Amino acid sequence: MPTIDEIARLAQVSPATVSKVVNNRPYVSAETRRRIERVIAETGFVPSQRARGLSQRRSYVLGLMVPYTSDQLFSDPHLLEIMRGIEAEANLREYNLLLSTARAPADAASACVRLLRSDVIDAAVVVETLDLQPFTVALTEQTAPWVVIGYAQQAATHTVHADDYGGALLATRHLLELGHRRIGLITSNPRPFALEERLCGVRDALGEADLVLDDALIAVGDLSTASGEQAGRQLLDRSHPPTAIFALNDRMAFGVVRAAADLGLRVPDDLSVVGFDDISQAALLTPALTTVRQPGYALGVAAARLLFALLDGKPPGPLGPIPTELVLRGSTAPPRTLERG
């Protein structure tokens, strides 16, 4: 492995001049530059990032902290999408991505602080899980930039999140436009911030149609498919069941579809079902699930951009939510009552 000194010797210049060439700095004659570049190409020289980092006080590495608890907010493919987005943006800046998973948020928090203090990473992206508290406590005490993907309690922390509100608005409007008036809702308890937002979206969309969310049409799950099935059955067992059900995440929507099947109801003919997230299985379900797509890739890109802005010392402008998208598939249709009328 050649060092900068060897390159300098071979090109008969000083290391300082080689450094200028490598970093595209001026005050090197065209001829000298060419000579050095040839030597670099011949030897396959790649500057040592750790040496470079040492003098520049940068590691050119971004950290991605994933407090990987079982009750995590996001489904796995979504996480991979986020990583792809961060990676893509990081690559543009010649940054690399370091992954740190941990069982509990508390562990992840201390690991993150260690990584920052030991200057393995220059900045960190934290994926929100239900309990972000350990992070905010540990990370606000140090100066390196960090960004949360999700929602945060403290207003001071920089966050990037999808337009959960807008997505729910779109989905609900879609059902209303199809003619549904009795719309069941499945939320969860405890309710993460994202679901809170979605709930607001539903309320406002109903409000636009001069409807109010009927408490009797709200069921509560725990985000799992099983809980969705149970909640769905509860709604459908009512004397006056809803003609459509909006589950605030896809997995619970799957449960609803299963509950409907058990009761002999056909989706979408007898019951429309809408989910949220657009996890990969959603398209494979029969019927394919109408849902709101979480823009994982875009979230990753936005988080990385924000981080770089902070690293560059630029005051980041207020960042709006990343647009979500309604994906129309086969699980929604006009209600039967309309067809009859």
Added chain:
Amino acid sequence: MPTIDEIARLAQVSPATVSKVVNNRPYVSAETRRRIERVIAETGFVPSQRARGLSQRRSYVLGLMVPYTSDQLFSDPHLLEIMRGIEAEANLREYNLLLSTARAPADAASACVRLLRSDVIDAAVVVETLDLQPFTVALTEQTAPWVVIGYAQQAATHTVHADDYGGALLATRHLLELGHRRIGLITSNPRPFALEERLCGVRDALGEADLVLDDALIAVGDLSTASGEQAGRQLLDRSHPPTAIFALNDRMAFGVVRAAADLGLRVPDDLSVVGFDDISQAALLTPALTTVRQPGYALGVAAARLLFALLDGKPPGPLGPIPTELVLRGSTAPPRTLERG
């Protein structure tokens, strides 16, 4: 951010002595050690990895290369499991994990070499995709250790893989024990090494029961659910259809279940179905899919261990395949013919 010099000044010793304490080396009196440790605790000093790495010629970072093409071998959750395994093992050695995804294997290969040469990472784990060729070419030309998760053409490359052969053996034996004699098989084309191994397992298990794999009972898909459905229909449309179908990956098995449903066949009563991988959806299917679990976590751990052995200059012993596990669920049962007989 305190440096080792500041710690030395505060503890009234030299930086060399602080270094000894930090690295748990002898020749420091108990009293001095205690004094230094107190200062470290008070200041929250964490040694700079890049400075340490510079003098030790180690970065304490492992690279994970994922050539993320659409036709990748593994489903996403499996990849996350692998990462968890590598991470867990790396943490034991105080190593971190750097993630590098790329669209094409060729890009990933050059990225990997750059990362190694610029000593951002000390060693690399490469996840096998269909075309490993660019990697083997680029990586064999440099000295840093690297390991492939999967199978490799060259015998010289270090590989870690699941016991695909053994898993297929177990699954086939299971069907034979239930009494199935006409077993359909769904493989893919092009056929990755892992599937080749699985095919051998099937052959040998059948051989144990003095049966041979009937070419007429082999259908070919492309690993996708849709192709599995088509292949399944093809097998079931025969005049003398199989009583069980073994799809060499879960997604194709899903397709088989769907094909069976379309033909009015009930799983497992009229048809037993077995998959391979145990992706997360397998347990959610109705009926839940009997399948062979890929030990993602164990694979990651094994790959990391092998890498550390290479880093330590130890000649790694020949590593056997990582055991797979047959997961019995609801999609297999004795054939109808047996019940009648």
Added chain:
DNA sequence: ATACTATCGGAAACCGCTTTCCTAGTCGTT
């Protein structure tokens, strides 16, 4: 008392690159 060894601690070189500052040379101006 002397020689030898083990323990404790520090001075200084070094890892490979960047960066500041300096010198020397070349122009263009007045």
Added chain:
DNA sequence: AACGACTAGGAAAGCGGTTTCCGATAGTAT
């Protein structure tokens, strides 16, 4: 001819640790 401005290139001082080597002291054996 003298002066400044700009260019090309290099010497050397870091960046923040580790490591080698050396000296001083204390303990043990002869």
